[in-house]
Amino acid sequence: MKKQTSFSQFSNNSFFYWSLLVLFGGIILIGLLAVHQMEHHGHHITGMSQQIVWGLPHVFAIFLIVAASGALNISSMSSVFNRTHYKPLSRLSAMLSICLLAGGLAVLVLDLGRPDRLIVAMTHYNFKSIFAWNIILYNGFFAIVFVYIWMMMEQKMNKFSKLAGFFAFLWRLILTTGTGSIFGFLFAREAYDAAIMGPMFVIMSFSFGLAFFMLVMGLLYKLDGRQIGDYVFNKLRKLLGVFIAAVLYFVIVKHLTNLYAAEHTDMEYFMLFGDNIYTQLFWYGQVLLGGLLPLIMLYGPLCKKSRLTGYLAAFLVVLGGLIQIYVIVIGGQAYPLVLFPGMEVTSSFFDGTINSYIPSKYEIALGVSGVAITLLAIVFASRILPVAADNLSDEYVNPHFKKK
C-alpha cells in the first residue's frame, strides 16, 4: 500500500545551492541595469524599432506567462481530474505557476515605454481591450492561486481545496485564451488575426508549463537529495509527449488554414518557405528541436527509460517554446503590413519591406532576468514554505504500489 505523503521546506545549504542563488541574483541585477539604460536613453538603444515594436523581452515575457498557467496544470490534474498520483506535486506546481507569472510580468512591465506608470495600468481600464482584461486576469491569477495554495497547506481548509483548484483551473484557461487573443484579435496583421491563437496558446501552455515544471522539480529535488520515483516521472514524461503532439497539431491546422486563404498565402510562404531566419527557426527550432526530437526522446524505445533524456526533452521543449514564441512575435511583425493588397509598396518608413530585428544586449539581459526572477522566487518560496513532497518515490506516489 502507498505511504502517506508529507511536505517540508527545502533546507539545502551546499555551496552549489548558494552559488545558484547568487547567479540568479546577479542575472536579475544585470537585467535591472539594462532596464535603467533603456529607460534613460530611450528604446533606440534596443533592437526594437517603429517596425518591430515588440522584441525579445516580449518573447520571454509571453513564454513565462504562458508557461505559468501550464505549470498549474499538474495541480489541476489532482484537484479537478482526480489524478491522485499528482497530488504530491500539486503545491509545487501551484507555487511555480505564481513564480513564472511574476517573472513574465516583471519583464513585460519593465519593457514598457513608461514602466513608472504601472499604477496607471492598474487604475485606468478600457474594458474593450483584451490587454486590459489580461491585466485583471494576471492579478486575479495571483490571488486565486495564493488562496488555492493556502487551502492545500492549511489542514482546516483542505476540504475547499478541490473547489479552489477547479476555480483556478477555469481562471487559467481564460487567462491563456486571453494571452493568445492578444494576437488573435490583431486583424491588421497577416500573421495573427486568427481565432485559433487563443486555444493554441492554451495547448502551448500545457506543454511549456509541464516541461518547465519537470526541470525545476528535478533541480530542486536533486539539490536537496530527495527522491523522484519512476512512476511519477514516467507519468509526467508521457503527458509531456501528448502535449508536444497537441501543439504540433495546432500549428499544422493554423498554417494549413492560412495557406488555403489566398490573402494569407504570401505571408505563409514567407514563414514556411522563405529565405529568412524565421523559416529556419520554425523548421529547425520549433518543429524539429522543440517538437519531433523531444517526442522521439520521450517515446523512443531506446531512450524512454532514461531519466536524463526525459529532462533533456523537457529542456528542448522549453527552448523550442521560446523559439516558437519568437517566430510568432518577431516573425509576425517582420512581415510587412498590407496597405494595398497585391501591390508593391515602398516608403522611407519601411513600408512593404521585410523588417529586420537583431536583439540588443539590453533586451537579452532583461529577458533572461525574467527566467532568473522565476527561479530565484521558486527557490526562495520552497525554502520558506512546505510546498515540496518529502519523497516522490513509487511507494509514496503510486496508488497501486505493492512491496516486492
Add this chain to the structure above:
Amino acid sequence: MNKLNRREFIKKTTNTAAISILPGVFLQTVNAKGADVKNRWGMLIDTRGCGDCKNECITACHSEHAVKSFDRPQTDSQWIRKVTVKNRKTSHTMALPIMCQHCEKPACVDVCPTGASFKRVDGIVLVDRHICIGCRYCMMACPYKARNFVHENLSEQNTISPRGKGTVEACTMCVHRIDKDGAKAKTACQQACPKNSIIFGDLNDKNSGISKKLKAMGARQIRADLNLNPAVLYQGLDL
C-alpha cells in the same frame, strides 16, 4: 495682533481660493472650444499631385509638431510619410501621403489597455500622453502603421503638440488649429501643399467643401475592406 474669528477666517479663505482658482477656470473656458458631436472632421487628398512633389506636407507637419530626425530611420517618428505604390503587372506607379486615418472604429482605441488612445466626439483620434504606458499594442493593431513610439529623449518641443519619450504618438489632424478655428481651420499639411491637393473639412456638413467634392468626384479609403471607415479619403487611387 488682531485675532481672526471663525466667520472672518472662512470668508478670507474662500475669497483667496476664489481669486486663485477663477482666472484659471476662466482661461480654460475661453480657450477650449472643445469637440462637437455634430462634426466629423476629415481630409480629402488628391493623390494625382503627389508623385513629383517635394514632400512639403511632410516637412510642414513635422515642423508644426517639432518631430525631428535623429538620423536613425528605424526609430525616428514619421507622423506622415509618402508611400509609393506600384502595380506589379502594369507597372503603373503612384504616390500618396499616409498618416493617422482617424477611423470611425479605430483599432488603436479598442486595444489600448488604459484608454490613452481615444476618439473625440468629432472623430479625431488622439493619444493622451499622461496615461499612455508605452505598451505599443496600438502600434501592433493599426493597419496603417500610423502610430509612432518615441524612442529618444526630446527637447525643443512645441507647446501646441507635447510629446514624450516612451509614449506613442500620431497625426492629430492639427487639433489645436481645429479647436481654435473650427471649420475654417487649415491643417499644416494642407496649408503647405503647393498643389492644394489636401482639403480639410467637416464630413458631416453637406455644404462643406470636402462634402461637395466627395459628392461630385467620389473617393476611396485605404483598406476599406476592414470596415474601419477612415476619415482620410483619397482620390486618384487607381491602380
